[in-house]
Amino acid sequence: MGNPALDTRPLPQAEPIGHHLNLRVLRYRSDPGHDEPVMLARELIAQGRYEEAVELTTKSLDADPEDVDLLLTHGVAMRGAGRLNTAQLALTRAAKADPDWSEPWRHLAEVLVARGRLDQASAVAERGLEIDPFDDDLRAIFELGELEQRAQAYVDGERDAEDPALLAQALLARGRVDAAYEVTRTALMDALDDEDVMLAHATAARARGELDEAIDVLILATLEAPDYVDIWRLLATCHEEREEPDRAREAAAKALAIAPYDAELRAMHARLDAGGETLITL
Structure with a gap:
């Protein structure tokens, strides 16, 4: 016997997604x-x-x-x-x-x-x-x-039991940007020399779209902790978002000098360098 003839008829088309559900809804109505x-x-x-x-x-x-x-x-x-x-x-x-x-x-x-x-x-x-x-x-x-509730208590004056930087970081991780901002703003009014609080405040300010404030705080933080790589990293990011490529490159270079094997920083620095070369070429 020879091979059976190839069935060239088109395959049946599947019903569109939701078609059966549409019919059920119509029947229910x-x-x-x-x-x-x-x-x-x-x-x-x-x-x-x-x-x-x-x-x-x-x-x-x-x-x-x-x-x-x-x-x-x-x-x-x-x-x-x-x-x-x-x-x-x-x-x-x-x-x-x-x-x-x-x-x-x-x-x-x-x-x-x-x-x-x-x-x-x-x-x-x-x-x-x-x-x-x-x-x-x-x-x-x-x-x-x-x-x-802990954040509100801290802002209201109950500060002995809390580390404001850790509290703000926990709030930021949950997307509670405004609460984190208020905690760090309150903490900085008490003492403008805690680099962790300054970093958390800048992070919250940036998330609120307040790049000028974030950059001002980060610049102060670099004076308090010149070897704190995350401060320089965020400063580079803020300058880039404010369309200040030269300052962004400078901050990224500072960060990379502290952490030369950081892959994220290397990629950022290379991108900023490439952008600078493109501008010069143009």
Whole structure:
């Protein structure tokens, strides 16, 4: 027997992503009993289709306003759609309806963080941790709240128990730039000679877009600690961002002289050198 003839018919095309989900949504709108609303809404959320999920959960809650899964999913959809106030209300209802379930507490804490209510978020996270002490997201929010409280206490005058540089670095690592700035600004008013505080303050100032202040503080820091490579590194970066290539090259060269094997500094110095040569050529 010969070989079977090659089938040259085109392969069937896969359905576009989301096509099946679209059909399910259409069916649900015409017949709500055709699908499970929580699962359908969560699939919409997973695809970033928050408004459709909100529409679906709103309609479902009209029929069953006390369903905890629906309340939770509705709150998550509202958060994704940017409606934080309504999300907070829905998630609060979910947490009260099932206070021994940690998930509503976690989502509620995240919404409160997004609304800038960190004290409340930390308290909610603490409640959630009582239920699930191993939830990393809840613990991160709780610890962030504690960190902000320590920062505020330092600014308010309780300074004996804190190292301001370490506190500011911890805040910067969590993206709390303004709090870090206030801590270091307060510390520098007490003593303008701590190079670690000066470096942290310059880092915060740069993150706030205040390059002039960052550079002024870093220049003072180089006088206090002329061999502190990270000060020169950040100074070079700030000068480069302020479009001062000559000063950036000078600071990078100083840093490289202190740490000649630092790959990041070598790359920065080479880039700045190349930029200078290009300008001369032009």
